[in-house]
Amino acid sequence: MNGMEIETIQQMLAIVTLFLGALLLGIIFNAYRIVKQPTLLLFIYGLFTLIVGITFADLISVFTPDEFIIIWSGIFSHIVVILGLCVMAYGIMRG
16 A cells, blocks of 8 residues: 555545544434533533544645645644543533
8 A cells, every 4th residue: 555545545534533423413412402411512512623623634635735734734633632622521520
């Protein structure tokens, strides 16, 4: 396998991850509509941010071949993942 094939596989897996994350968010949101608990809503916000952060760098590489933007999107992706995890932890600790 060459580098282009591996990059294509990463991009396809990022799209699958994004769709599965959207499905999971929909399921959790339906649970929130039933119980109306703010903790669950904060958890959904954090999970959304986490999913976007995980897939951001791979999705950016789909739209642009510029190496500079791809490198910085990886850094930004990690920052968004950290923020998502913090929001999820805050929602759980808030109880």
